[in-house]
Amino acid sequence: MKALRNIASYILIALAAALASALAIKAVGSDLPKAALGFFRGAFGSTYGVSEVLVRATPLILAGLGVSIGFSSGFFNIGAEGQIYMGAAAGTAVGLVLPGLPALLLLPLALLAGAAAGGLWSAVPGFLKARFGLSETINTIMFNYIAVNVIGILVRTVLKDPNYPLPMSPELPEAMSLPILAQGTRLHAGLIVALLAALVVYFLMRETKIGFSMRAVGKNPRAARVAGISVYGNVLLASFLSGALAGTAGIGEVAGLHHKLLEGISPGFGYLAIIVSLLGRNEPAGIVVSSLGIAALQVGAMSMQRQAGVPTSISWIVMGLIVLLILARKRVFRFLLPEAGEEGQ
């Protein structure tokens, strides 16, 4: 019965989001069926549309997995955005310093450098939390802004392409491009990396002692300490792994899509990753599904803008609304579903 009520409340949330979208589309004076058609055609109506959804889902899966490891271990990582940028910068630097390496060496090296940079960028606030009890919420937000500006400085100074007036790095060697998976699309092997990462994270968190310790620390640090599990070590490890996945997302975008370092490589993927992790309930399978959902929402919204003149900001309205309703779910639906009163206790 409880499961049924849960499902009912989620259906109501989905209906509320759909209703809000319909109202918004009406408000802009657009035609509802035309907009809906534009949305679904854009996201699912063609191979290219589907491939774009997968392309957009790739960094969300990786960064979302990272955020979820942090959340399950009590490290509240709001800093995926900065970790994405740091990973992208470090991987780019590897490609520019070692351009002669064969792909088989260069690609893994660049991915590892990206993961390491993202991990270290996250381990600093992780260390400050684990060692001194400093709140990671504010620190990781600050680290986001610092990282974005560091990248801004890098692409204007040491990593700048001297032959171009724009702030960007030179084109990376061909050997550092992730292979394209389907001809005529932008779909790259980053998706495979992301799906593999989902499997690895699943086994790490569910089947290994390390994962168990991290989750124990996340559930109840005091009890974990009494049971002889190191809170310090596990928070530090979780923060590093969390950032490493976001860093991989960053270098994945460079090696798979842009082939150079730019300022805008992440249009808020790091913040979306938090929503992804929330919607996916910190479970790898859930994160893959919610990443696909958010990616489809954004790709569909772009097509809806082209075909029916509905501004893409509608996707932010829908996402914000859904998250707010989920946060308020247990309280709000107590009135709508009178039987659900005892739920969640």
Next chain:
Amino acid sequence: MTDPSFVAAVTAFAAAAVRMATPLALAGLGETYSERSGILNIGLEAIMLCGAFAGFIVANLSGNLALGILAAAAAGLTVSLIHAFLSVACGADQTIAGLALNFLASGITSYAFLIRFGKTTKLAQCPVVPPLPIPVLRDIPFFGAVLFRNNIFVYAAFVLVAASAILFRRSEWGTSLDAVGENPRAADSAGIDVARARYAAAAANGLLGGLAGACLTLGSLGFFMENVTSGRGYIALVVVILGRRKPLGVLFAALLLGAADALQFRAQTMGIDIPSQVFIMFPYAATVLVLLFSIGRSSEPSALGQSFDRSRR
């Protein structure tokens, strides 16, 4: 030192710093109320953005600035109370609630702006609050130009900071607010209504943050564009930490960051060859440093970010 052009430059710089500091001081002061009661509201950006938008659109449609300012405060209040409802009544994660509000506010304001003004090529404008020089005081050398020839937002910021400092230190309400933020269970046992105190603090945050938003569109710009606050809500969070959650501290931190902002503009116009990112990064790096130096003697309310449920032990 008495070179008149040098004096004029310094005066202009100080005046610019005060103007840039004002929205940060107002929003930071609001967040101070919220955080002292135990609610960490990352949604400050949403509060400011909705305030900026509501103020702009009402002033644009009615031509009445007072109505615009009221609308801005009301919009900020609404956003902040949604956050408070999620934090207090639903026991939701305060950070996620704040982030979601930022998404929603960014989406709704851009969307509504495009609905109303998207089809016109003319830049949509609203009237700007005129400066209100204070007689006699405006003629004081240097300080007159820097402090007393400003608009109502600047004066409001200074007066509200002073009033809040007195409120926090001298009033029973201020003490009970701190009690709620430090130890809600003990406050509850002492007969303080924790939920009510937190809603009140959130209301103050919303009103002040809405004013901070109006300060941008109605106080200086005279127009609105998508995400016009451009991260100032996050900088206001910085101001709160730098100011150690004290009204006067918040004011000084806002002035410091306002000065850094003004300096960055000067450096850019003077063609100094340092990437502007170096200056933009400054407040964030400073915050991390301040947090580092606060290790062991934290000024953070003990229950910051935690929800309180009376019925649970």
